Amino acid sequence: MQNIHSSPFQPQTAFEAPVFPKSDEDVEFVSLALQRNFVFANALSDEETSRKREMKSVVDAFEVHRVASAGTKISSRDLVGDYFYILKSGCVDYMGVDPATGSYGIVGRARRPGQSFGELCLLYDCFPPADCVSGDPRDGKKVPADGSSCVLWRMHKQTFRQIMAHRTMRRDVALRNALLRIRQFDGLDSEFIARIANALDVRTVGEGDTIYREGDPASEFFVVGGDGSTVELSGGGRPPTALGHGDAFGSSVISSPDGRRAETAVARTRSTLLVMDREHLDRTIGSLADALTLSNDRRLLKSLPLFRDSDFEDYEYELLAALIDRKELRGGTVVYEEQTMVEEPALYIVRDGLIDLICDEKPEREKVLREGDFFGEDTLTPDKNMKFGGPKGGTKYYQESIEVVSDTATVGMLTLSNIESVVLDLHRLVAPRAKSGGGRKRGLVKSRSASLEEDVNVHGLDDLNLLKLFGAGTFGRVWIVTSKGGGKTPYALKIQSKRKLLDKRQASSAKREREVMAKLDHPFVCHLVGTFQDAASIYMVMSLIQGGELLNLIQGGGAYGGLPEIATKFYSAGILEGLTYMHRRHIVYRDLKPENVLLDSDGYPVIVDFGFCECLPSSSIGLIGGIPRTNPPPLPFSVVTDKTYTFCGTPLYLAPEIILSRGHDRGVDYWALGCLLYEMLFSRTPFFTDRVTDQKSLFKNIVRGKWNVPNDKLTDAGMDILRGMLTKRPADRLGCLAGGYRDVKQHLFFRQVNFTKLVKRQIKAPWRPEIVDPLDISHFESFVDRDDKGMKDMEPLTEDEQLVFRDF
Template identity: 25%
Template sequence: MGQAESRQDEGGAHAATEGLARLQAITGAKGPDAKLKPRGNKAAASDHDFIKSSLCNLLLFGRLDNVAQVKIADSMWERVVPAGEILIQEGEVGLAATELYVVKEGKFEVLERRKGVNMRVNVKERGDVFGEVSLMKYVQEFAEGELGQIEVFLNSVPLLNPLSRDAKLKLVDAFVEETFAAGSVIIREGDLGDKFYIVKGGEAAVTQGGKEVNRLFKADFFGERALLSNEPRGATVAAVQETVCLTLDRDTFVEILGPMDKIMAEAKSVEVSKARMARFKPRGSAAAASRPRADVFIRARGPSGAPYEVVASGHLDEVQELARGGTKLGSSSGAASSEGAGDSKGNEGSSLTLVEAALLGEGAFSRVSEVTEESTKRTFALKRMTMTAALQCPEHVYCEQHISKNTANGFCIRQYASFKDPHHLYFLFDLMSGGDLMDVLVAEAKIIKHPVPQKSGMRQGVLSPKVKMWQGMDETMAKFYVASIVLALEYLHDNGIVYRDLKPENVLIDGQGFAKLGDFGFAKQIDPASGGRTYTFCGTPGYVAPENVLGRGYNNSVDWWTLGVLMYVLLTARQPFSSPKTGDPMEVMRRIVDERWPIKFPPYMSPEGRDLIQRLLERKPAKRIGMLQGRADDIKKHPWFAGFDWESLTARKMEPPRRPRETDFSKRKAELEESHAGDPVVPKITPPEEAECAKIFADF
């Protein structure tokens, strides 16, 4: 946000002093007083109700249970800020940018610098909150504990013992929390049952024939045989006090895992799973350090197009393979070539020269250009990022290196080599000369006039008025691109990888018009040993899935959600959660998690397309299409894809619906050239930063 500053009241009567409650544990403090600053004291217990009531309006805090809310309120501390003191500076990083603030007294002005002038854009008063994103680490902590607790509950159910841990974890997200008032009947003896219950909190009485036979408390369960059949209930269970239960119905269970008897008869092959996952495991430090390296000469273009040469260092086996015109497709670990690749005496192909041409694209910390390998004349895409920028997220850099290097699928971009110079990291990828899917959408989108359905009660025979509205690409074209992404995600998920950043800009188009998933910076290998889920909040605000926003842990489910958003964008040329228009990313995310917020579809969209999008944008991940028993096949068999030739597309024999045109992205390429014309040959770097870069990227 802009800089927040406390000032005198406009009337000048007195200087306002503001008390602030801050969330101190977000930044890693170990003890309750470990991070108290000068003039800061732990928030008084009498302020806890005020803190909770202020925070309850926040998306994340309002969804936590009372125990979690109390713990957060107890972790706050108070600070007095004199009038005129700047609390948060625009563009600031570090502690102040990662904390949550609740205004206790006084006022804060929120200023934003516009055209060199500080403009007041907001005022924060008592009860106002800012810095909501800081809650995510707390939410993650509580989510991990809650999900772990549910897993423990499931482990105590004898009927579920035959299930693998992976199967049980898939069920975790499917449970629905239900609250029963004191005295209410939860299940009744003799009624047909189709739902299984686990007591999360409270107390319930079990009666048979009107006689009490048992009491149920936290972690107790009942009705589990309903997962097998709808036989009559053998007892009545009623809430003695307000009781919270986690419930799972049989239909949902079957949708996710299949019939219980079939699941019990199947044994999951752990060995096959481990072998498949091993191919994508990152190279260890020792292995990477021991691999021989070779020179890579890059004839680059500096400021104003002036040529200069960079000498980088790449792995010898990769360099030799490329110099001989090979691709090492199917290689799982970049092992040395049999033709002397692992022997420093082998001189053939022991260096590589790349000649840089036009810029193709850019990321937050990188730029991509077309390069030609001098001896073979083969063309590639070269991604370059400064080490200092990569220091902000080295784990993402290494994930991209290892995953994209081992990916061998016709719908995922392939990395052929990686290398580095003293200041930059480089990836050599497939050349995707057709731009990206956003370029295609921009070229195809148009404003149309379409009749709008009339409300009931209108006079019969009155023609529906035509209204101007945006329309994206036609559904036949969109089907080709969505199907290509389905094949890419299916491959990644089968290999234990979640992509996490699907959007049109990350779907690249080759010279023939085929689409490939690119930019694996956020991709992650999910380790089954860690419970098969991850908690990091990442992605693009309009595309992130509800489970990502809420910090409850997620897996492949987020990719199918983002596919639903992308499909909506391709067909309508707008995002599903950005209308009414808002510039506040938190408001967009509130809409994403709010089950009451409806997704509006334009009248020209087919019923089948609308249905598939709705099933992909199912807010409960366990019920989302792609996450059910049929996995990606459920999407392939959806009516929207009726008659689609999946085999032809998989074999890349299908004719792409659109060939790339230079005009699609010529303007963007010109803008790229202009924006990077002044890029320095050697980026600014301090000695401490240089030392840290050398240490962090020693194994790159």
């Protein structure tokens, strides 16, 4: 199945869902019809008490659509659909080509009130599978009373997308505001608050039910859920307290997991509660103490002038904080002495204990350092010759003496070498570059890890030799090229038609692809070498990967035909490393499939095609801050930006949260990796079975999480990692728990994989493609007989249309 996508979608914070008047009978009719449709039945929450409230905004947004005469076309298979319909009365004929006879005619019919069609149009931009035409009203089970041919309820796709996005965003804000009021979470940054909010479980309690009693063992904490839910706390020597939507209670378990309840909690109405036990909390964020430390370290690094004045991005602060090592020091230990040569430049953060800072030259600087204080930042700067101290050869001297004065002390230590491993160029600490806003400048530039034979300078198509066509898609072509300036290194040149991109509303995706690729430099990710454009097309010059698609191996392209488990581990481990590299930079890939993983000349996997990538804002830096929040101001509705709502991908690999329009993040890549891992093992995808005949059936299987293995040859570790990745709920999915990508890398399935050697390309690949020369593309489909007419004679762009590509 080919890629599918909706137009780029942004939730509107000021959106007001339309309300069309309905009788009680109409409300009940539309509600029942929606509950029978998989999109709506699954798109709303699972708790019964909230379902009706959430359904109301959806039901209110349906409007009546009357079709006056029989034979009127309601939707066309030649036009992208905009509406979802429910038949109220009359009849609708589905017109198309009968595969048996090859003739155009009726291929289906809606004649029972409550039948629906067009649900896929709500999810993404697609053409209906048939023309929908009003039929003879007498053919329906119910004849319209007003003389119309048929009467329908309908909802526009933009309305549906906005309602679903608002539902998710409002829920996220309400839960995060509730969690921010929990004393034990003071200091946690928004990444951890978001994880906890997403992982809360739902529980429904009846009116008068006792949730827990004073003296009971404490094991869970709670947040009051939907509107109308009320809980009363009593006992513990305090007057009764009424709690409503968004209030948290029972939080003593967070700091005292073995404690007892100090009050009694009773539901005063039928209520929805969001609940989490301490064990689940640990699975979600890890140790609370470690999460608080990491949150504080991130904020501290951002506050230090040395770092604050740099051009570091949020993901770099996150990586730096994760590299702060813990060091135990005994009383009397001298960490370093004033005016001695700097041997190991490092920033130190005091975790506990007392440490003296002594400065003979500037006595006013002397003080006792306690928890949260820091020292050593001066050692990270270069000398007058712009050389850094320690192994870097610079002449740097300590400006103070540091001695432990308590019995013991603990410090966090961030070394210069660890800083360099993240920021790559240490001079960014002292000479921050102006942020470019998205990537390299036009023309060809040398990649840090690409092995280029020569520097080239290309300003347009005339500077390149187009040698062989070896790829063709919806928007353009891919050629093997070399530089006319005498260069011998072949590259891949991706040419995309501006007109086609605009007509398909994918110009922003092409620009985003360039911006994303300009940030990536990893051995298992395709390298962007440079870009340029002319009046008709945009051009991307990339490294050439000659070994063909991973799909060829899976389907038995001369090697296996379904891969042995050891080979599956090799390829999936390489793909995981590439995805992890992107995720650390807040990039969600969203189009993982075997066609988008190529094999290089050594047989290593390389991820390509970044048109569906999305750069998410950091959810861990700066949204909430770190000040203790006794009475925190509520988060504004617009603050939740750590999910994206644009529908895109390939149907076979879509995660449930994409199909259900719930908003998604990097978790969709772990789901797709699970699908791909399954496909490598069994040469088929997990949700496409013999009974699946169309996309709707496929989507039903995905949102229900229905899959099984076709044989008993899979190891227990293989089955376990599949279960972990193909978990419907993103918060419980392998890769989305406290350990993140480490949970995947450390899974028993990958026990035989040395990831350090893998990234250094020191492992022999299971299969190495035979490549006879630098232009050999024999491992790809042949395009010898295809021409390039699709790129020519297209309608020229207007000035305003050209502005869309101005930064390419």
